[in-house]
Amino acid sequence: MTAFKSEFIRTLVERGFMHQCTDLDALDELAAQQKITAYIGYDCTAPSLHVGSLVQIMMQRHLQKTGHRPIVLMGGGTTKVGDPSGKDAARQLLSDQDIDNNMAGIREIFRRFVDFGEGLGDAIMVNNDDWLSELAYIPFLRDVGRHFSINRMLSFESVKLRLDREQPLSFLEFNYMILQAYDFLELSRRHDCVLQLGGSDQWGNIVNGVELGRRVDGKALFGFTTPLITLASGAKMGKTAQGAIWLNKDMLSPYDYWQFWRNTEDADVGRFLRLFTELPLEEIGRLEELQDAEINEAKKVLADQATTLCHGADAAIAAAETARRTFEEGSVATDLPTIEVAAADLETSVMLFELLRRAGLCQSNGEARRLIKGGGARVNDAAVGDEMTKVSLADVTADGIIKLSAGKKRHALVRPV
RNA sequence: GGAGGGGUGCCUGAGUGGUUAAAAGGGAUGGGCUGUAAACCCAUUGGCUAUGCCUACGUUGGUUCGAAUCCAACCCCCUCCA
Numbered sequence: 001m002t003a004f005k006s007e008f009i010r011t012l013v014e015r016g017f018m019h020q021c022t023d024l025d026a027l028d029e030l031a032a033q034q035k036i037t038a039y040i041g042y043d044c045t046a047p048s049l050h051v052g053s054l055v056q057i058m059m060q061r062h063l064q065k066t067g068h069r070p071i072v073l074m075g076g077g078t079t080k081v082g083d084p085s086g087k088d089a090a091r092q093l094l095s096d097q098d099i100d101n102n103m104a105g106i107r108e109i110f111r112r113f114v115d116f117g118e119g120l121g122d123a124i125m126v127n128n129d130d131w132l133s134e135l136a137y138i139p140f141l142r143d144v145g146r147h148f149s150i151n152r153m154l155s156f157e158s159v160k161l162r163l164d165r166e167q168p169l170s171f172l173e174f175n176y177m178i179l180q181a182y183d184f185l186e187l188s189r190r191h192d193c194v195l196q197l198g199g200s201d202q203w204g205n206i207v208n209g210v211e212l213g214r215r216v217d218g219k220a221l222f223g224f225t226t227p228l229i230t231l232a233s234g235a236k237m238g239k240t241a242q243g244a245i246w247l248n249k250d251m252l253s254p255y256d257y258w259q260f261w262r263n264t265e266d267a268d269v270g271r272f273l274r275l276f277t278e279l280p281l282e283e284i285g286r287l288e289e290l291q292d293a294e295i296n297e298a299k300k301v302l303a304d305q306a307t308t309l310c311h312g313a314d315a316a317i318a319a320a321e322t323a324r325r326t327f328e329e330g331s332v333a334t335d336l337p338t339i340e341v342a343a344a345d346l347e348t349s350v351m352l353f354e355l356l357r358r359a360g361l362c363q364s365n366g367e368a369r370r371l372i373k374g375g376g377a378r379v380n381d382a383a384v385g386d387e388m389t390k391v392s393l394a395d396v397t398a399d400g401i402i403k404l405s406a407g408k409k410r411h412a413l414v415r416p417v
Numbered sequence: 418g419g420a421g422g423g424g425u426g427c428c429u430g431a432g433u434g435g436u437u438a439a440a441a442g443g444g445a446u447g448g449g450c451u452g453u454a455a456a457c458c459c460a461u462u463g464g465c466u467a468u469g470c471c472u473a474c475g476u477u478g479g480u481u482c483g484a485a486u487c488c489a490a491c492c493c494c495c496u497c498c499a
Contacts, residue, residue: 262453263454265455266454266455269454293452299454323453327453328453362446364465366465367446370447370460370462371447371461373447373460373461374447374448376447376448376461406447407446408447
């Protein structure tokens with residue numbers, strides 16, 4: 001691989017962000033010569049993003065750190081249309097209010113990773129609803145639609161896949177790539193954006209935007225995609241039984257976020273360190289060399305770094321400390337999730353399964369009963385086998401709390417009030 | 418509009434009158450082994466005020482002692498034809 005001229009491209013390639021690029025050499029040249037503006041589009045269907053989007057977010061961070069300008073594009077307009085690619089159940093339409101709320105939540109996350117502001121190098125956040133909802137059908141078809149040949153659209157992977165499998169593809173969906181291509185054109189006009197970044201699944205859509213910019217405005221635009229990040233086991237990243245790994249602390253506590261990274265599979269540690277932390281490559285190389293039990297040190301570093309980026313250093317230190325106390329000392333860390341229970345209830349004793357449910361460790365009483373029966377429940381670190389076990393004030397420790405555990409990793413505290 | 422096929426639990430998918438809270442697999446959770454890893458083995462996997470009760474096989478009605486299974490209407494999806 002040749003040496004890259006721009007710090008931006010070199011960083012992305014070295015750290016494993018690159019999957020495909022429309023014209024790597026030309027883009028490298030351009031980024032070496034001038035400040036460029038690049039965008040990534042995000043759905044705003046939820047009030048937070050999850051780790052699935054983190055590769056994209058990190059890329060924008062690198063973009064800004066290497067002296068360029070990131071645009072965060074919120075899919076307010078496309079959300080209104082409803083992206084049909086997400087399978088059956090027609091997605092319910094979000095109100096403008098919801099979309100605004102979601103955008104605010106997502107902006108909160110980005111604030112940690114990139115700087116928004118009024119300056120030239122500052123990131124900006126835009127909403128494609130601003131232009132998409134104003135489109136007039138006939139003019140749009142004449143100005144933009146004529147540049148898309150059906151023959152070519154049919155050859156795109158996303159479309160071909162559907163047709164080959166004889167799966168339905170609605171006209172709405174078919175238009176999605178045109179709208180996204182148009183976003184790129186619009187951003188190049190409004191903000192002089194020359195590059196679209198995205199996941200590998202976005203390749204087709206990105207290429208369309210590049211094409212459109214060239215045909216309509218004669219501009220040289222670029223596309224760059226990241227590989228799909230999967231776990232070494234092949235599973236898609238970021239989904240657990242508890243739900244998605246959200247980046248917003250209201251949706252997932254920094255402690256749980258830290259735990260997510262701490263539990264990374266051995267085989268993924270090096271790759272994740274490069275993608276999700278900003279440690280120097282030499283140091284990552286050293287951490288990667290660790291074998292067997294020692295690799296746990298690398299996982300802690302990964303968790304610390306990733307949590308620091310997302311929630312700040314204080315939260316990361318607190319999470320690491322809680323984990324250390326909980327797992328290495330077996331003592332009670334006081335910032336575990338805590339629920340309050342009326343002392344009067346505990347006086348007469350409460351069923352353990354009910355407390356497990358109220359503490360959020362189980363979804364239902366039945367699930368909690370099964371957990372107890374299966375030997376996974378503990379009170380103050382003592383295993384409990386009888387599903388009719390009761391908990392009372394007698395179980396309150398010297399610290400004034402009762403520690404409940406579901407398995408080895410999930411804990412909660414009960415505090416009588 | 419016509420002809421045919423189909424809608425089952427978190428997902429895929431079996432089941433064509435009773436022993437079906439519903440096979441099997443996946444996923445998930447718990448246990449074991451370990452390193453808070455992977456792989457592997459075992460268990461669990463609708464809810465509840467729990468030796469019983471309630472809800473569940475697209476919706477609503479019907480037949481029957483008894484229905485996911487039979488009938489009717491309706492809704493939705495797919496294939497082919499127009």
